[in-house]
Amino acid sequence: MELTFRLADDGADLPALVALYDAAARWMQMNGIAQWKPGEKDADHFRRRRLDGEVWLAESAEHLVGAFELWWRDEPAWGPQPPEAGYVHRLMVNRDRAPAGTGRAMLAHAERRTAEAGRAWSRLDCVSSNPRLRTYYEAAGYTVVGEQPFKEGAGGSKYAVTLLEKRLAF
Numbered sequence: 098m099e100l101t102f103r104l105a106d107d108g109a110d111l112p113a114l115v116a117l118y119d120a121a122a123r124w125m126q127m128n129g130i131a132q133w134k135p136g137e138k139d140a141d142h143f144r145r146r147r148l149d150g151e152v153w154l155a156e157s158a159e160h161l162v163g164a165f166e167l168w169w170r171d172e173p174a175w176g177p178q179p180p181e182a183g184y185v186h187r188l189m190v191n192r193d194r195a196p197a198g199t200g201r202a203m204l205a206h207a208e209r210r211t212a213e214a215g216r217a218w219s220r221l222d223c224v225s226s227n228p229r230l231r232t233y234y235e236a237a238g239y240t241v242v243g244e245q246p247f248k249e250g251a252g253g254s255k256y257a258v259t260l261l262e263k264r265l266a267f
Contacts, residue, residue: 100199102206105152105164111140113161114152121189132224132256138187150184151210155195155203162195163188165203167210174222174245174258182218182262183211204237212265219265222258231259239263 105114115138122133146152146166155163164187171184185207190199208219223230225244235241239261246257 099157100162100196100202101156102203103154103156105143105147105154107144107147110152110154111143114138114143114154114164115140117161117164117189117191118187120191124192130224130227132227146186153203153206153210155190155199155206157194157196157199160194161191163190163199163203165189165207167207169214171220171222174260175220180216182216182220183207183214185219185221188221200233201237208263208265217265218262220260220262222260225257225259231261234261237263 105111118133118138119135122135122137125132126134143152143166146168150166150168152166153164154161155165166186168184168186169180170178171186172178175182175184185204188200188203190203204219211219219239221234221239222245223234225231231241240263241259242262243260244257245260
């Protein structure tokens with residue numbers, strides 16, 4: 098599996114990211130996972146994420162096969178924290194084109210980038226009602242460190258999430 102990674106740009110990458118997100122959201126809905134919804138994230142969402150953090154694309158044979166967001170803070174889920182972690186969000190794969198292991202390769206890339214930024218922890222969250230996803234992250238070396246319940250009108254997640262982290266080796 099030959100994967101390459103590059104930062105997203107504001108050109109053709111934004112519509113491709115929206116399409117990738119929408120396809121992942123449709124897959125979740127078809128599989129009974131109440132989390133993402135098609136049309137929920139538009140080009141402006143990914144443009145804003147690029148201003149606050151990084152949006153990475155994974156490519157194989159010149160095709161977009163996955164993407165993820167890497168944030169440098171995540172107060173809605175984790176509260177105020179010292180600058181010690183990178184926060185992985187919206188890990189998504191193209192289920193028609195992604196080679197096996199693409200998700201793990203993207204996690205590893207996010208962890209390397211976080212360590213390069215001088216941060217000792219990789220953190221992420223997943224919807225609490227999806228034990229299969231939690232198991233996936235635990236198998237990748239992440240440890241559950243808490244829960245963030247859904248709070249109506251609190252400005253955070255639209256669902257309860259499990260908080261996970263992984264200590265990075267420098």
